[in-house]
């Protein structure tokens with residue numbers, strides 16, 4: 112897949128209309144979204160989709176005549192939502208627990224189970240807070256990914272709940288808000304670590320990759336980076352685990368990240384010294400912007416599925432954004448076949464370390 116193909120939006124028919132989808136975006140051909148879109152019933156006048164992905168449920172809410180708002184964290188998914196709903200839905204980039212209190216009659220939520228328990232619990236709290244008294248929450252998810260636990264928690268937060276559908280492991284439920292929602296708890300967490308002679312303090316929001324410790328692959332990558340890396344680009348930088356140790360060593364630091372909670376966390380950790388952009392791969396960079404060193408620990412999960420297309424786009428973007436004579440450093444799970452991808456582009460590709468992960472260096476001449 113070329114970078115242009117990765118960034119292209121595809122028009123996709125859905126019942127009663129069409130949506131846009133693209134590589135790296137969530138929510139198409141996902142049975143939990145389909146179940147919720149098919150069965151949710153309108154209530155009141157306004158609705159909030161709290162995990163829209165490309166917007167299948169948002170579209171269903173619009174079709175049922177509701178004044179609809181959608182809150183999304185992924186830049187790749189937001190690009191799809193903006194292409195179709197710019198004029199018809201209030202689109203918000205935000206945190207699912209920072210909803211406007213008592214603002215809507217219905218909330219729809221595909222449980223974001225792959226983001227971890229705390230993230231789902233806070234999303235449910237955000238839903239409870241957003242609903243007006245008597246408002247309804249629709250949730251969909253899999254019993255294999257904690258649905259029963261989250262349904263019980265939603266009942267504690269809201270009141271009466273009814274299981275509406277079972278379809279294999281999938282479950283759909285509706286709840287009614289019968290009591291005021293609790294206040295938001297403190298959500299930021301932190302940890303301190305010692306890496307390469309530095310003691311570093313990190314703060315992070317729920318749902319970010321490897322919150323609470325530096326990923327072992329990322330730690331391997333940090334060990335091979337040059338002392339003076341020049342102008343550095345960190346693609347898929349998370350809360351800043353790779354970039355933070357380079358503050359003071361790099362001439363400049365730019366971090367690109369698709370996930371909004373990760374962007375906010377990286378801004379906390381890197382401060383004024385770095386540019387942190389909410390970006391689907393290199394989409395937020397200006398044309399022709401290049402760097403002397405590019406670093407990455409690419410993702411291989413989107414919505415719980417193993418997909419290499421985003422990781423392939425990371426490699427293509429690294430090649431496009433590297434100066435001649437520059438190096439791309441990448442860490443990956445040992446079983447992932449990065450070698451052919453790198454060798455198709457870069458002149459010299461070396462494996463620098465192999466342990467729990469493998470660290471590779473690719474040079475552009």
Ligand SMILES: C[S@@+](CC[C@H](N)C(=O)[O-])C[C@H]1O[C@@H](n2cnc3c(N)ncnc32)[C@H](O)[C@@H]1O
Nearest residue numbers: 320329347348349352368369370391392408410
């Ligand atoms: C394996 S994690 C590594 C995070 C961080 N670099 C570290 O070492 O802890 C991969 C990161 O890529 C981000 N990501 C996924 N898809 C992306 C995309 N399309 N554009 C930019 N970042 C993306 C994920 O949100 C995640 O933070």
